[in-house]
Amino acid sequence: MKRRQDRVLELLDRHGGGLHRLLGRLTRCEHATSDLMQELFIKLSNSKGTDRARNLYAYAWTTATNLAFDWRRRQKVKLYPLQDDDRPDESGPTALGRMIRDEQLELVLDATSKLNELARNVVVMRFIEQQSYDQIALQLGENPNYLRALCSKSLVRLREILVECDDTYSDGEISYG
Amino acid sequence: MVDMNEKDIIGAFQRIAEYKPGEDSVGRDLQKVRDMLTSQHARIAPERESIWRIIMKSKWTKMTSAAAVIIIAISMSFSLFTGPELKAAELLAEVAKNMEKLAWVKTISKSYVPDKEEPVSTDIHWTDVRNKRVYAIYSEKYIHLMDYNLREWSVYRPETNDMVVKPLSSEWTSPSDKIEMFIKQLEEVGVEVTQSEGQYNGKKTIVIQYDETNNYLGDNGPATNMMMGGKYVRTMRFKIIIYDKERLMGAGEISYLDDEGNVITTSKSESQAIETGPGDIYELGVPRDVKIINKVPSRKVKEIHQKISEHKSRFLNEYIAVITEARIKDGKESISEGFVIFCQDKKLRVDVYKPLYGNEDKVTGLYENQLDASLGQLKPFWPDEKKRGIRSVRLYDGLWQYILEVKDDKLTAREKQRRPDGDSYGDDDLDDFTWRTLWWLNDPEHMYEDDYSRQNGLIAMELTTQSLHGRLPKRQVLYVDPEKDYVCHRYVNEKLIDAPWQEDKGWLDAVENKDRLTEEVNYREVIEYGQTLGGQWYPKVITEKGYRHDYGANKYDVNRIIRIHLISEHPSFPEGIFDPGRLPEVGE
Numbered sequence: 001m002k003r004r005q006d007r008v009l010e011l012l013d014r015h016g017g018g019l020h021r022l023l024g025r026l027t028r029c030e031h032a033t034s035d036l037m038q039e040l041f042i043k044l045s046n047s048k049g050t051d052r053a054r055n056l057y058a059y060a061w062t063t064a065t066n067l068a069f070d071w072r073r074r075q076k077v078k079l080y081p082l083q084d085d086d087r088p089d090e091s092g093p094t095a096l097g098r099m100i101r102d103e104q105l106e107l108v109l110d111a112t113s114k115l116n117e118l119a120r121n122v123v124v125m126r127f128i129e130q131q132s133y134d135q136i137a138l139q140l141g142e143n144p145n146y147l148r149a150l151c152s153k154s155l156v157r158l159r160e161i162l163v164e165c166d167d168t169y170s171d172g173e174i175s176y177g
Numbered sequence: 178m179v180d181m182n183e184k185d186i187i188g189a190f191q192r193i194a195e196y197k198p199g200e201d202s203v204g205r206d207l208q209k210v211r212d213m214l215t216s217q218h219a220r221i222a223p224e225r226e227s228i229w230r231i232i233m234k235s236k237w238t239k240m241t242s243a244a245a246v247i248i249i250a251i252s253m254s255f256s257l258f259t260g261p262e263l264k265a266a267e268l269l270a271e272v273a274k275n276m277e278k279l280a281w282v283k284t285i286s287k288s289y290v291p292d293k294e295e296p297v298s299t300d301i302h303w304t305d306v307r308n309k310r311v312y313a314i315y316s317e318k319y320i321h322l323m324d325y326n327l328r329e330w331s332v333y334r335p336e337t338n339d340m341v342v343k344p345l346s347s348e349w350t351s352p353s354d355k356i357e358m359f360i361k362q363l364e365e366v367g368v369e370v371t372q373s374e375g376q377y378n379g380k381k382t383i384v385i386q387y388d389e390t391n392n393y394l395g396d397n398g399p400a401t402n403m404m405m406g407g408k409y410v411r412t413m414r415f416k417i418i419i420y421d422k423e424r425l426m427g428a429g430e431i432s433y434l435d436d437e438g439n440v441i442t443t444s445k446s447e448s449q450a451i452e453t454g455p456g457d458i459y460e461l462g463v464p465r466d467v468k469i470i471n472k473v474p475s476r477k478v479k480e481i482h483q484k485i486s487e488h489k490s491r492f493l494n495e496y497i498a499v500i501t502e503a504r505i506k507d508g509k510e511s512i513s514e515g516f517v518i519f520c521q522d523k524k525l526r527v528d529v530y531k532p533l534y535g536n537e538d539k540v541t542g543l544y545e546n547q548l549d550a551s552l553g554q555l556k557p558f559w560p561d562e563k564k565r566g567i568r569s570v571r572l573y574d575g576l577w578q579y580i581l582e583v584k585d586d587k588l589t590a591r592e593k594q595r596r597p598d599g600d601s602y603g604d605d606d607l608d609d610f611t612w613r614t615l616w617w618l619n620d621p622e623h624m625y626e627d628d629y630s631r632q633n634g635l636i637a638m639e640l641t642t643q644s645l646h647g648r649l650p651k652r653q654v655l656y657v658d659p660e661k662d663y664v665c666h667r668y669v670n671e672k673l674i675d676a677p678w679q680e681d682k683g684w685l686d687a688v689e690n691k692d693r694l695t696e697e698v699n700y701r702e703v704i705e706y707g708q709t710l711g712g713q714w715y716p717k718v719i720t721e722k723g724y725r726h727d728y729g730a731n732k733y734d735v736n737r738i739i740r741i742h743l744i745s746e747h748p749s750f751p752e753g754i755f756d757p758g759r760l761p762e763v764g765e
Contacts, residue, residue: 009214016207024198033198034206041210054582054591073690104181108189116692116727127190134536144534153731155183162181 004051008044015057019064025128026068026109036067043067058139065124069113111161119154126151277351280307281454286446297442303454309349312455314462322458325349329473331458339468340458344621377418377428385417411436474621478638481624481657482614488662489612493709495521497744498607499558505736513737514568515559517551520606523575524755530555531568538566539586544761550751558742572757579757590762610741611715613665615640615653622655630656635666644684649694650676661706661714668701674728691728699723699735710746717741 019040024033043063044050053059112120118140125136126147133144133151140147181189276282282304287296303312309325320333323345330345370387390412416430432443455461474482498518503510515530528551541548541562548567559565570588572579581588615622615638625639635656644650649672656667673696674685688694705718719739726732753759 005214009211012207012210012214016210017203020203020206021196021198025193025196028193028196030198030202034202034209037206037210038213041214045214054580104185105189105193108181108186109193114692116695116730119727119730123190127187128194130194134534137534141531150731155186157730158186159181159183162186 005045007056008041008050011044011056011060012041015060019060022061022064022124022129023068026065026124027071028105028109032071036064036071040064040067055139062121065121066117069120072110072113107162108158111158114161115154115157119150119157122147122150123154123158279450281305281451282448283451283454284446284448286444288442288444290442291440303451305454306351312458312461320458320461320463333458333463333467337468338464339470340463341470341472343472344474375418383419385415385419387415389413389415410434410441412438472621475623477624478622481636481638481663484659484663485612485614485657488664488713489608492608492611492713492715493520493711493746495747496607497554497748497750499554499742499744500607500610501558501740501742503738503740505738510738512559512565515555515565517554518607519550519750519754521750521755523573525571525573525606526754527571528555528567529569529571530559530565533564533566538563540583540588541567544588547759547761550754554744558740570760572755572760574755574757577757579760581760581762588761590760593757607715607741607743610719610739611664613655613668615655622653625654629667633666634658634660636663641678643681644676644679647688647690647694648672649674649696650679650684652676652678658714664703664706664714664716665701666703668699670697670699670701670723672697692730694728696726696728697723707741707743709743715741715743 016037020033020037023036023040024030027033027036040060040063044056044060047063049059050056112123115123121140122136125131125139126133131139133147136142136147137144282302284302284304286300286302288298288300289296298316300316301314305311311321311323311325313321313323315321318335322329322331324330325345325348328345329342331340331342333340370385373384373386375382375384410433412434414430414432414434416432418428418430429446430443433441435441459465496518498520500516500518501512502514503512505511511532513532517528517530519526528548530551541552544567545552547570552562555565556562566583567588568583570579570581578594580591580594582591583589620640620642622638622640625637627637629635630637633656636659637654637656639652639654641652642650652669652671652673654667654669655665656669657663658666673679674694685691699721700723701719701721703716703719705716706714707717708714717740719741721735721737721739723735724732725735
């Protein structure tokens with residue numbers, strides 16, 4: 001029997017890059033990605049779940065996703081409305097556009113963290129990992145049609161969450177915790 | 178700004194998916210993790226406690242108690258050995274024989290870590306051999322009593338001044354029996370024992386020494402994960418010191434070594450036969466006014482458990498069966514899992530088939546020879562071969578568990594696991610479906626009665642638990658039919674947010690991530706019974722109804738049906754069905 005550490009090292013060799021990319025996408029922060037990669041492998045090294053996991057990559061994927069969204073929830077991000085003074089000059093609409101777009105991405109990810117675990121995982125697998133419903137179904141042991149429906153409902157729910165955020169935003173600032 | 182429609186949200190996800198980290202940062206981060214993993218485990222451990230504090234924790238005390246049993250056996254101050262050329266096993270057998278005469282044994286075990294002269298913990302055991310009781314004080318603080326007659330285990334915790342009394346599940350084994358088992362184990366494992374001469378307490382001694390390497394796999398995974406002080410224990414080094422002239426046992430030692438052969442800790446024990454020991458646990462220092470938390474089920478509950486065990490032990494030990502589980506939608510059954518079971522005493526082979534959901538089956542056809550027997554049994558109950566495919570093959574040969582799962586379009590073997598206690602799955606055998614028990618965190622169940630049990634002549638037991646660490650309050654109810662071999666007729670499992678039995682009604686306010694909560698309600702009920710040729714009952718058709726409700730979100734109904742088809746009793750099994758050598762990959 002290979003020891004847990006061997007399994008974890010093998011996982012690092014085979015899927016380290018993929019897990020790093022996943023954390024990078026979900027945190028959009030290089031420092032957080034680096035820290036969470038270490039935290040992920042500490043957890044895997046110390047967890048009995050690693051020994052019990054039939055599919056270690058799937059277990060690591062879920063743990064990484066949880067860590068990333070926990071990290072997002074811990075961030076007390078305060079977003080202030082852009083003031084006139086902050087606006088870029090005429091030559092820089094792209095800069096403003098990029099700023100707004102970046103904020104949108106953060107908001108969408110923060111909203112995703114508020115979905116329940118299954119819905120969140122399916123959304124990440126489908127829209128960020130860009131897997132087919134059949135691939136997701138195999139990983140999660142669920143019916144692809146059910147997952148398709150769940151994805152669709154999750155998008156509606158995400159829109160609702162974003163609207164709730166917008167209401168808060170109109171009060172001056174929003175805070176995620 | 179955040180007025181985004183679904184298309185915008187998908188677009189946002191696509192932009193997130195476009196993220197590609199710089200090669201430098203990936204390489205740097207992966208190397209950092211690799212360095213961390215390959216360095217000392219103590220550095221990986223997130224806790225920053227000193228080594229001896231970690232050793233003091235529960236795992237350590239458990240192991241010390243196990244080690245003490247052996248050390249009790251090997252460090253008795255008796256003249257036990259007669260011949261000068263006796264081998265270690267024979268010497269120990271003599272010890273075992275003489276220990277049968279003892280009434281009480283007191284053992285003091287001290288554990289040491291390198292670079293520290295004083296022991297980091299001291300444990301004392303008093304074994305009352307005649308009354309089958311073991312008293313213990315661990316770390317000079319925690320007082321235990323294991324009463325094997327009453328089958329109760331009392332644990333006094335000074336911090337909270339309470340004493341938990343819980344069921345004792347293990348069987349009494351006398352010190353002499355333990356030595357016998359120990360010798361047998363040594364013979365089976367085939368350890369290499371070395372004998373040498375030495376000095377102890379100024380006397381010439383014979384030192385018997387051997388190493389046992391951790392490769393046993395238990396319920397909780399490989400024992401190579403045994404950790405002490407943040408380090409994996411790879412080797413246990415046993416040392417028995419015998420006075421040469423008197424042929425007396427001098428002392429016993431067990432050292433725990435890490436992967437690199439460094440001693441993590443050493444336990445040294447000395448035992449002595451005593452005429453009498455503690456009369457009760459209070460004599461060891463438990464205050465008389467201690468708060469007692471009773472987790473022992475009532476006598477009636479124990480009786481029902483006993484009945485269930487008796488009937489379960491008499492069930493068929495050889496059979497072939499097929500179990501299908503199906504979802505029901507609009508009155509139509511859609512099979513979600515099919516099990517083909519071959520059972521012969523402890524040996525068990527289960528081939529698991531799953532629906533393909535429209536995908537092409539590239540796997541089953543590759544293993545026609547190996548799956549021929551199970552496919553033949555499954556076909557009458559799940560005929561459409563285009564809709565199902567092999568998912569996994571599980572084989573337990575009485576000692577080793579082999580598991581093959583579909584991966585990369587082929588059956589791939591997971592590492593085999595040694596399971597002396599039985600196969601690792603709780604839902605593979607027919608008797609797993611037929612007899613069930615309630616269990617949750619060692620809380621005791623109690624006898625229960627409601628309209629359903631009264632109207633159906635059933636005996637019921639209930640177990641409720643309060644919300645713990647943000648988990649939902651849970652309730653389980655087991656209804657057994659005394660007229661049908663105490664078979665589980667109905668099983669209720671509820672995890673509710675607004676649970677009537679939850680005492681602290683404000684528990685939800687303290688939960689940080691409520692969106693992770695999911696209410697679950699399941700009612701399993703037998704709607705049709707079968708009987709074996711010997712007249713024993715088993716469930717033929719079980720329904721499962723209920724729902725899952727994600728907090729503040731979607732609710733999903735559960736409506737399933739489980740059909741159990743007992744194909745044959747005491748059958749002639751297909752040749753090689755329990756032979757791991759014939760499994761794909763394993764046999765290659």
